[in-house]
Amino acid sequence: MSGILDIDKRHIWHPFTQHASERDQVVVTRAKGASLLDEQGNEILDLISSWWTCIHGHAHPALVKTLSEQAARLEHVMFAGFTHPPAAQLSQALAAVLPGDLNRVFFSDNGSTAVEVALKLAFQYHRNKGDAGRTEFFAFEGGYHGDTLGAMSLGRGSNFFTLFQELMCTVHTVPYAETWEGDNAIAAREEDALKTFADALDAHGGKAAALIIEPLMQGASGFRFSRPEFVRQISQMARDAGLLVIYDEVATGFGRTGTLFACERVDFVPDIICLSKALTAGMLPMAVTVAREDVYEAFLSDSFDTALAHGHTFTANPLACAVACKSLELFEQDKALEKVAHIGERNAAQLARLMAHDKVKHPRAMGCVLAFELAGTQGSYKTGAGELLRDWYLKNGLNIRPIGPTVYLLPPYCITDAELTRAYAGLFEGLEQI
Template sequence: MSTRSLSTVDIDRKYVWHPFTQERTAPPPLPVARAKGASLFLEDGRELLDMACSWWVNVHGHSHPKIAEAIARQAATMEHVIFAGFTHEPAARLAEAIVNALPRPLSRVFYSDNGSTAVEVALKMAWQYWRNTGDNNRRLFLAFQGGYHGDTFGAMAVGRTSGYYDPFDELMCEVRHLPFAPTWMGDAECEAREALALAEIDALLAAHGHEAAAFLAEPLVQGASGMNMCRPEFLRTVVERMQARDIPVILDEVMTGFGRTGTMFAMEQAHVVPDLVCLSKGISGGFLPLAATVASTRIYEAFLGEDFHTAFAHGHSFTANPLGCAAGVASFALFQEEGTLERIGRITASNRAWLAEVAKLPGVTRPRALGSIAAVTLGRDESDYHAGIGTAVKAKCFERGLLIRPMGNVVYLMPPACVSPQELARAQEGLTEVLRETAELYAS
């Protein structure tokens, strides 16, 4: 049957299976016709301010003309080429920009195409690093409780406590989870919480440190488990504990990278240098699927040899896709041209002032802000992904022209750097009103 007379949604309902969606009960998806700056425009003409940066990928705003032009130019020149035995200028230039933006000894860029894969690659590199250097006893990964690192098998195993993966439990590799010490504005008990966490981490390291192949963490902000933030000092102490035991540190900057936390990379604020860093989402300005795992010289050199068996036998059809890399080069240039980090600094200041007010509402707890992220928890409980309140808040925000994507009882704003002060104020005021209207659902 021809579907010419059907709407986008009708055709979608017939043929598409959406991610992270209960297809039976979810409302029909919203058809988006175009996007510009901080706004999405639906097929029916309604405008939504995108306060989730399209699943945290967008950096400078939607459909930025400079990135769009770079992609168009590249598409007309060379759309793709096998990346084993060949290279191309966008991949080389983007790798150069990434390495120049990171501290030494991070020095080698391995491309892939999504955040989970950037993590999977890092785990495999760490694992093989030990095999290549002759230590077969390093069989364990360490990660923070609540961390989310993606949906491939290694990424699921390290992110197991995020609560998404119960059906796959038996298929996971061995991971020990360490306590995370969250904090928020006005939190007086943070240091005591950190001390408890560090004591537990020390005990675990004393028992199992010698078996650890690597430690993996989202630096400063655990995104998917509810925008849980920690102090840079806590991250630095944990990283130092790992490095003192020669445990390679992997920082998953898939969400935090490219300005999201106010610096190009979150690691800068903690003054730590990992052995491996995972990048994706904002790497292409949010335009195309692209990822990179950046390795230190020590890791890279452990894979050098005279035959293939120490090489990293991993790759993807779309590794270093030229369009994605060209978008990445253009996005890097915009950081300079548009003062992206300064823009994000102004968003942080505005969000902090807003949070100080909104946290006075009954039941609004744990106000926290870093870079372009501002979050609160609704109710006294910690992040609860299954709390229904988020759905109610989201629906009411939508009526006000705001796209937000709560995670259970955690509600956050994450605008792109291009958001104007007026747009940001509209989002903050709209969310404040919605929280007032829904207070009876969480403020008891």
């Protein structure tokens, strides 16, 4: 065993890991472009972008340069009573690329905290407007919004957090109309879901502060796609019933579904949007919760009681803000969305073969994401077949990490054609091993 692994085993508690049975962690010492390099120098293609973060690839020279220059200039300053150029520039840049008047940027550290802030904003927004009765939320079956208490409550429909039910706030979960390639029954499922949602709004809408949705694609519960019209209708129904609409674009933001933000294709401006993961292109932990002007205005008064009493020590860290600004610039310079479109075309070209495969169910492609279920396999986060596959892929130089029975690719946008060809070949070969 390597020295690092030995120390790791003695001291580290890894996330989402059962240490009594988990195999050894892979020691990664370097990364470049679409590849990770382990201690022995073996290359592993990072086909899930290190938990969906490093959109432009690992160690992108422009991001490394920006980070080191910013570190030499200003590494951190508390963000109450102080501001700094990277935060100002990033908030301006985000307001420019987000639709409508999503202009007010609140910084935090990760996807869960972005959601936690959204939840508190929605709750307090109604209070500040004189409606103290809106204390509940609506979310979707299969939704995942992070693992702090509020985010867990919203994601209770993902079944990740059943153990913690007693700690959760009141959330009504409504059906999610999921679709895939060759699905002919989606219109009927959408109609049913909309009807159930309308009934739930009738029953509980008057007590609800907000609806939260991962637009177009639920991530952690298995890359479950939905159609833009469905998301738009659900969103409008919630707004008409007086709820705020929160889009959790922690996973879908920054090009994943083909446009910079999924809400562009939905053609709906949410009241609040949560962004993280690819915000800093995988370089540093940071998140933002961006609100529309009228949400922000509801917090203004001559009393601190109506202000948002929330903040983190590393709020708007200058290093993370500078890197996030640079990452946005790279969308232009590196033609990132064209790269997503190209990956999307190549993914789509795999669909026919996947449809015909006897071990594959419900193949689907959107933006740079390719996903399918292992036919005949059920189960939650760690499923036997998925785990076997994960091991085989890793041994064969591919970081493909099924979520339960869902196998997916979500590569960095810099992945080359040759690397993608290798990924597809490995993907299918792996299926023969189970």
